[in-house]
Amino acid sequence: MATATKPRCRTVAAARGKNGSNPRVDAEFAAGSLEAELSAIGKAVPAREWAKVPADYFADLDHYLHGAPRKK
16 A cells, blocks of 8 residues: 655754754855955954953963963
8 A cells, every 4th residue: 555745844953963063054154265254354343342352362362262261
């Protein structure tokens, strides 16, 4: 006995991976390079906010993110 089946419609919840991650949909991302995207984000941040970033932020990134001892 053959039965007709409907095509499955995958929802975001059903498409989640085993680790709970969300699959990325191609339509969510505009065409362009990562550098262009990051540059656009950086330009959107006001200068007064950039002034709050410590001068040694990138050198001591582990310190600011995880509390590791500062590098000398």
